Amino acid sequence: MMPDLGSYALEVSLAYVASLGLIGLLALWYWLRGRVVRRQLEEIETRRGEANG
Amino acid sequence: MISLLTRDLRLALRAGGGFGLGLAFYLILAVLVPLGVGPAPATLALIAPGILWVGALLACLLSLDRIFALDFEDGSLDLLATAPVPLEAVVSIKALAHWLTTGLPLVLISPVMGLLLFLPSEAYLWLILSLTLGTPALSVIGTFGAALTVGLKRGGLLLSLLVLPLYIPTLIFGAEVVSRGAQGLSVSTPLALLAGITAGAVALLPFASALVLRINLR
Amino acid sequence: MASFWEYANPLKFMRTTDWLLPIVTWAAVIVTTVGLVWGFFFTSDDFRQGSTVKIIFLHVPSAMMAINIWVMMLVASLVWLIRRHHVSALAAKAAAPIGLTMTLIGLITGAVWGQPMWGTWWAWDPRLTSFLILFLFYLGYIALWAAIDDPDTGADLTAVLCLVGSVFAVLSRYAAIFWNQGLHQGASLSLAPGTRMDWAYKAPLYTCMVGFGLVFVALLLAGTRTEIRARRMKALVTRERMA
Numbered sequence: 001m002m003p004d005l006g007s008y009a010l011e012v013s014l015a016y017v018a019s020l021g022l023i024g025l026l027a028l029w030y031w032l033r034g035r036v037v038r039r040q041l042e043e044i045e046t047r048r049g050e051a052n053g
Numbered sequence: 054m055i056s057l058l059t060r061d062l063r064l065a066l067r068a069g070g071g072f073g074l075g076l077a078f079y080l081i082l083a084v085l086v087p088l089g090v091g092p093a094p095a096t097l098a099l100i101a102p103g104i105l106w107v108g109a110l111l112a113c114l115l116s117l118d119r120i121f122a123l124d125f126e127d128g129s130l131d132l133l134a135t136a137p138v139p140l141e142a143v144v145s146i147k148a149l150a151h152w153l154t155t156g157l158p159l160v161l162i163s164p165v166m167g168l169l170l171f172l173p174s175e176a177y178l179w180l181i182l183s184l185t186l187g188t189p190a191l192s193v194i195g196t197f198g199a200a201l202t203v204g205l206k207r208g209g210l211l212l213s214l215l216v217l218p219l220y221i222p223t224l225i226f227g228a229e230v231v232s233r234g235a236q237g238l239s240v241s242t243p244l245a246l247l248a249g250i251t252a253g254a255v256a257l258l259p260f261a262s263a264l265v266l267r268i269n270l271r
Numbered sequence: 272m273a274s275f276w277e278y279a280n281p282l283k284f285m286r287t288t289d290w291l292l293p294i295v296t297w298a299a300v301i302v303t304t305v306g307l308v309w310g311f312f313f314t315s316d317d318f319r320q321g322s323t324v325k326i327i328f329l330h331v332p333s334a335m336m337a338i339n340i341w342v343m344m345l346v347a348s349l350v351w352l353i354r355r356h357h358v359s360a361l362a363a364k365a366a367a368p369i370g371l372t373m374t375l376i377g378l379i380t381g382a383v384w385g386q387p388m389w390g391t392w393w394a395w396d397p398r399l400t401s402f403l404i405l406f407l408f409y410l411g412y413i414a415l416w417a418a419i420d421d422p423d424t425g426a427d428l429t430a431v432l433c434l435v436g437s438v439f440a441v442l443s444r445y446a447a448i449f450w451n452q453g454l455h456q457g458a459s460l461s462l463a464p465g466t467r468m469d470w471a472y473k474a475p476l477y478t479c480m481v482g483f484g485l486v487f488v489a490l491l492l493a494g495t496r497t498e499i500r501a502r503r504m505k506a507l508v509t510r511e512r513m514a
Contacts, residue, residue: 006316006321006322007321008321008322008323008387009322011323011326011383011384011386011387012322012323012325012326012383014383015326015329015330015379015380015383015384016307016311016325016326016329018376018379018380018383019329019333019376019379019380020307022372022375022376022379023372023376023486026368026369026372026490027490029368030490030493030494030497031493033497034493034494034496034497034500037497037500037501037504038497038500040504041500041501041503041504041507044504044507044508044511045507048507048511197435201415201428201431201432202415202418204424205418205419208418211414211415211418214407214410214411214414215411215414215415215432217407218404218407218408218411218436218439218443219435219436219439221404221439221442221443221446222439222442222443222445222446225443225446225447225449225450226446226449229449229450242449243449246446246449250442258435261431261434261435264431265427265428265431268424268427268428268431269424269428271424
């Protein structure tokens, strides 16, 4: 399955790993932060809802 | 406006104004570079234009946060903002005061620095000319950066991160003038571009600085 | 419940992206995967560059997006300054880290490609230099956002910085071209744009470009949603404290 990358195998795979890794990290960060903020907001809103009756 | 200028100048000259600080920094840089690079005159002459310009840049940066910080703390900046003088003019005066206390001394002391770094003799004229033309841009751009970060605690480091990228065009053209002058090439193109950047920055950036200052003061 | 401060537009944005975000996300994943798999596994090596030609499928789209994202931030900043449209300011904020990452990918893939082709990881070529400068501008923009507490002040200040920065970024680009030509006459190391590329490369490259664009849009929508929520949360907390 793996194509023959010849003498530049290291460089090419390094480029792909680094790029996909960076995009993956960024996506993970955005997703985690989004989840945290959503939970916190929901918590505050339910608290306010109870307080207001 | 004249009184504002004289007030700023007097404040800068008094203790704690950091007037001599930029100059001392410039001098130390000119001492440190040969110590780091080695005393060979040929090497030093080659890198002197760049070092002198980068040094001027950093020396300028050093006193930027003082442009507004003191006035912001004691509340006189709010008074200036509500004064009958337009804030754009106040900002320009502040930039002028910064240039007179930082840029101009740098220009005047630069030949001595050139001597220390074995700058070729043909380049002295261009060094002085390019610094004279370029340092006003550094002051005006720096004033914009200082206005951006005026309300922030620990704004100093952020200020350098914001301002140094904006200094890049000035640095490139300024250093190019000197190094071309040192090689005896024609300097008219980078000199004209440098003057263009300064003229544009002096004409337009005070409006951005005043806008930013109003946002920070509201 | 007086909490409907300027809520109309953000609310509409949240409603629209509720169904739009999953679609864009899946489209981004599928198109990017197709493009990269196509490029990595099903293109032949270039006779001169060997397999390093495959790096183009990452390098060109990320570099393109790095510039496009800055332009998008510029437009969003203008919209915010003129129309006071909150979503626009928050979108600019959410876009900056994506732009920074794209610039970084462009620089890294370029270095990895440059090493075998030019024999050096880095050259002070005008293009490379401009990208490094762009990277610095992204850093400054993000740092300014992070430093300011009040969201409206932050939006205003970063918007002005984006406008002024754009002018200086363009100036730096031309200065860099001038600067390097001044030192090495005509010795440009960058890819000659005139060289004709075969459709076998063009097709996966265009797919990757679309894919990276979709990745940006998906992350942008997700990030903007987060920023809107964070802003609302901040307003609620301040309100609670004042009550």
